[in-house]
Structures are given as structure tokens and as C-alpha cells.
Amino acid sequence: MLLCARGYFARVHGVGQLVKAFLQKTECRCQVLNLGAGMDTTFWKLKDEGLLPSKYFEVDFPMIVTRKLHNIKCKPVLLNPIVELHSEDTLQMDGHMMDSTRYAIVGADLRDLSELEEKLKKCNMNTQLPTLLIAECVLVYMTPEQSANLLKWAARSFDTAMFINYEQVNMGDRFGQIMIENLRRRQCDLAGVETCKSLESQKERLLASGWETASAVDMMELYSRLPRAEVSRIEALEFLDEMELLEQLMQHYCLCWATKGGGELGLKEVTY
Template sequence: MCSSAWINLICSSCTKGVTFFFLHALGYYARVQGVSYLLEAFLKKTECNCQIVNLGAGMDTLFWRLKDENLLPRKYFEVDFPMIVARKIHNIKSKHPLSKPIIETHSGDSLLIDSHSLDSSRYSIVGADLRFSSDLEEKLKKHQLDVHLPTVLVAECVLVYMTPQQSADLLKWAASTFPVAMFINYEQVNMADRFGQIMIENLQRRQCNLAGVEVCRSLESQKERLLVNGWENAHAIDMMKVYSFLPQADVKRIEELEFLDEKELFEQLMQHYCICWASKDSSNLGLADITF
């Protein structure tokens, strides 16, 4: 579930103070900025001679943002369930601002596109179930995945919907497949405390099950999951910490859009999300040095 849904659940009885929409805007701003910071650090270390695999990408527009910033990797992959992929491909085909950058960056033969996959020389979108890594790898390789190229994998609110064993299998596959790689994960944390339990109970009443929530006990449990599944080093910080690292002029401007009078609630929410990242670096590119 996205952060907006969480905030809606927690704030459903709140009738005063900052609106749900403003809390969501602040949280989403920190999420985008935090993930982008790590991603761009990887792109700089590799001089964009790399590939990105966006896991559970949904309607994400990262490929288009990177193109606008002249930061495209050699190949950009997106993976999601076939139903989601079909919807996104339809949007790309029907909206010129989305299809134009793909065509502009394509070279070689005609674009390969059907209802559940799209493959160009710089951008691919693949329909696959992340719970089955062998099927995932096969489909990615059909779209010219190069396992010897430095690779950054991004998962935002994805692993928490998989069982701990399923997410461990995915992490282990990634660590064993790419000699030079980084994994960026954004999801819940500190879910064993009272605030976290209320969040879980609210979701359960709505028949929404977070199958992997037990791994979200703490920042240490998040790091441990990465390390035990083959990654050489790992880091994890909560989103309140990320928020404190953001450009203060931007933070002040955003906070002034609406008076932030529920700071305690905002801090609690931000302390229940985190960014974790891990790397392995056989080429000594300095990936272990990437941090906030």
C-alpha cells in the first residue's frame, strides 16, 4: 500500500490540523528525493554505463525523468504484473509525450510491443511475477538484460507484499546474478511498536495483508535481510532522517504551503518508513561509499 493510503488509515478520525493530502505530499516528496539521490549516485559512479531494473514499477515515470535530466542508463527495465503492464503500455501507445522519448532513444530494428511487453534499445517493460525469479530472469534476458553490466534494482513498497521467503529469494537472485549491483528498497519499518500495530490492524480490517511485515520490525532487521541474502554491505535509515537531509530551502517552501501543526504525527509516520540500500562491487567502483 502506498504512503497515502497509510496516512488515510491513521488520520481517518483526525478532524483538525494538517490535511491528509499535505502529509502525503511531504512524505512522497521525501520518498522521491531519497530514492533519486541514491539512484543518481549510482549513475554517477558508473557514468551511466549501467542498467536499471525497476521492480513493481506500476505507473512510475522515472524513465522519462532521467531522460529529461540526461541521466539515462544504457538500458532501463520495468517489471510488474501483466495486468498493470498492459495498462501502462496502453497509456504509452496512446499518449505522444510518453511514446516520443522511447522512439527518440531507440536505435536498430522496429520496436517490439505487444499487450504485455515493450522492448526498445533503451527501455523495456516486462510483465512478470516477482515471486518467481527464474521466470523473471528469463523474461528480462529476452529483453537484452546484461548480467555483466552494473545494475541497480529499485523496489518501492514491493517486498512487504511478498512473504519473507519470497522476498529473500528475490534478493538472493539479484545478489547472485549481478557481480556489480545495488538494491534500493523503500517500505515500512518499526512495525512492531504500538503505532505500527495500529497501522497493521487498520489494514487487516480492510482485508489487506502485508505478507512480509515481520521483516519490517526495525532498521536492523531490514539490513540483516539484505546481508544474509548475499549483499556485501547494507544501510537503512528512516524517512524522518531522509527528510532532515533534504535541501532546507525546498523543505521550508513546501511546509509553508500549509501550516504544519501536526508535527508529532508527521514524525511518527516518517519513522515508520525507511530507505534501505545494499551493494556488491567486484569492479571496485566505490558503491559502498554511497550514502546520505
């Protein structure tokens, strides 16, 4: 549990820093597309921090979207901020979709790009706006061909864009193989694990898909760069005497980011 808490903190901090850097570079005149968003609450966090983009989109399987929409409708703390920002009297909402002025969530399969694009356009996705795409432990569940198609679609669809990907890395060593075997025993197959061989392979897949720059760092390296005060606070929650296990685990997850265009905005200089 503690290892997960530390890893979770590093992931949230790392992804959050890149998201905020993009929003600041674009002065929030942009859109965010969260792929495989699940129950993520980033939209509400950004609103509280005064960092909302022009529009925030989420995509996940229809079944997941139905659950999230139910939660939103039943919890005023989630629904009210959306309604407050909406410029019309009524929201567009059905079982698998919600569209409003600043927030949209659609049920779609990321492997079906024509369906994905059609549904996003119905929610007024603007391909002319600088766009940030986020995928957290999503691509690894797709085959290499499917994830490559998604990455190519993203690079092709937006002139100015940034892609953030968080998932496994260094999966070819013994520790990685044990992770894969444990997941398979739980009927969880990583269909795209062969793309997670190294930080270099992670960067290469992005560049091969049409992105102009690509960077990657493993989570242990990222963890070592976190503010010491925050690290001390997390580590004080419980004593840990298995630092080697923590290091091994963190070395098998990575944060990658890629950019296309946006030279005038300084997107290429965005780093963690």
C-alpha cells in the same frame, strides 16, 4: 494529505539521490531494474536530465503492464522519447511486454524467478553490466521467504550491483500495529511485515541474502537532512500542527540500500 505530500517528497528525494549517485559512479554505463514499477516515470525524468543508463527495465504484474503500455502508446510525450532512442524501425511490443534499445517493460510475477529471469533475458538484460535494482513498497507484500529469494536472486545474478528498498519499518510498536490493522480493514495484507521490525532487521535481511554492504535510515531522519529551501517550500503549502503524528508516520518508513562488488567504482561509498 499533507502528511502524504511530505512523505512523498522525502521518498522521491531520497530514492532519487541514490539513483543519481549510482548513475554517476558508473558514468551511466549500467542498467536499472525497477521492480514493481507501476506507473513510475523515472525513465522519462532521467532522459530529460541526461542521465539515462545503458538500458532501463521495469517489471510489474501483467495487468499493470497492460495499463502502462496503453498509456505509453496513447501519449506521444511518453512514446516519442522511446522511439527516438530506438535503433531499429519497429519496437517489440505486445500486451504484456515492450522492448526497445534503451527501455523495456515486462509483465511478470516477482515471486516466479524463473519466469522473471527468462523474460528479462528476452529483453537483453546484461548481467555483466553494473545493475541498480529498485523496489518501493514491493517486498513487504511478499512473504519473507519470497522476498528473501528475490534478494538472493538479485545478489547472485549480478557481479556489480546496488539494491534500493523503500518500505515500512518499526512495525512492532503500537503505531505500527495500528497501521497494520487499518490496512487489513481495507483488505490490504502486508505478508512480509515481520521483516520490517527495525532498521537493523532491514539491513540484516540484505546481508543474509548475499549483499556485501547494507545501510538504512528512517524517513524522519532523511527528512531532517533535506535541503532547507525545499523543506520550507513543501511546508509552506499548508499549516501543520500535528508534528508528532508526522514524526511517527515518517519513523515507520525507511530507505535501505545494499551493494555488491563495484569497489573500483566506489559503490560502497554511496550514501544519502
